[in-house]
Amino acid sequence: MTEEMKTEELLNSYIDGELSVRQRTEVKRMISNDPKLAVRLSELRKCKTLVGALPVAQAPSNIMENIKATLEKKNLIQEKAPVRISDYREVKTSRRIFAAAAMFSLTALLVVVINMLTPSQIGNKEGANQFASDIRLSGKLELQANDLSAVQSLISDAIENSGFPDYKNPQKDANRRIYTLYCSREGINKILTDLEGDWDQISSAKLFLDTENFGESVEIAAVTPSQISEIVNQKGADQSIKVARDISVINNLKNILIERGLPAFGSEINSGLFRVPKPVLVSRNYQSIQQDNGEKTIQLRIILSR
């Protein structure tokens, strides 16, 4: 950077009030000793005044209306989007990659278990007051069932029994029922506990958990109520997303192995080696749910279809 450029920056910072007292004094001294600099400063001030004096235009009066219309339209499109085929179905991998993936998933599982068994350490690191009220989770649960009306009735009952009668009636279209829940972690847990016994009536369950990056979500295929609870019960949104990613890997791997016809390995999975622990194991986390004072921190849309 040349001396001239440095001086220019200094003068601009001076007129913008972005200099320290010492720097301001220095600029004042420079100006008083150099008439050219004084002229330059006056020119820059004029530029600033010209731009700053430009008239303020008023935003069109229909902005609010248009925002609402756009949001409604977007919601409709989002709800009509076809269910995406999971990436794992398209992946062609060798058995060596399976082995590597299995190792990875074991590591991920280990991370999940460690996270659950050491909540107090995490709490100490992040600060005890941080977790409950700061959590903001949103997502979509896509369920498919052969008997749509039976499962609809189960979901509506679970929602009502959990103390949310306002949400029990879904939006309906030809083949889908949409519930939009806005409730506390405790509320979601109650609904999931109620549904867990009847989960076998659901042929496909996918959870899409929104992340902090706009438009990006974590997709979990073949998700179970206990896994959703596990995600919801984490101490913060970041932690929930991390656990969701781990579970996604585990579920995908499990499906790949079963599809690839590895019954021995598959049976190990089913027998519990890869099973993600249920929330009942994380008693200290569960206690933390009692502390969120029923604050509505979770938004979940349940979309039920055939």
Added chain:
Amino acid sequence: MTEAAKIEFRYDRMSNECVSMDDTSLVRKCQHGDSNAMEQLILKYQNRIYNVILKICADPDDAAELTQETFVKVIENIDKFQGKSRFYTWAFRIAVNLTLNYRQKNSKHEISSLDSQREYEETQTTQAMKEFLQDENSPDPVDVAQNKELCDLTIKALLQLDEPQKAVVVLRDIEGMNYAQIAEVLDIELGTVRSRLSRARGRLREILEAGCNDRRNEDRRIAE
């Protein structure tokens, strides 16, 4: 009253409704699904955001659309806003990013910008601007604001800056943000704000000066 406070006051007077509640409370209410709070936030910032976008893109229709898009994105992502920055800078960041991306993708604006540049070079810079630039006294912003000619010429000169330069000038001199806020909105270093603003003002001055010189030469030719 600070510069930023003056600007805020200027916009508040324009709002249809005086929004007295602070942003933190409004955002918190929005996150709990309060649509009234969201409407208040929109009312509070719609003119400011619209103005910044308009000064960068120069097309009222595009500016209106981009303002709407900004608020749609704000609403869609309000749950993820964790208060690490001020809502004000977060919303402006979305607005400016959308505008700069839009400008980058739409070549028609480059053409209109070139047109406006040509028009400016061919016909502009009047006596009023010449007098303004030559006047040794400090200009009164109120007088400048009331002089339509000066304002038109300044807008045309502003349009000739490249987008990143235009963005810093608009955020600083129209929106009244400090350098740290500009750095946050544009996601650039503080030093980059300083250098970019300095180059932008230098260029702006050159454009206005060049117009004056062209005009002076033209007057001389006519006299000869």
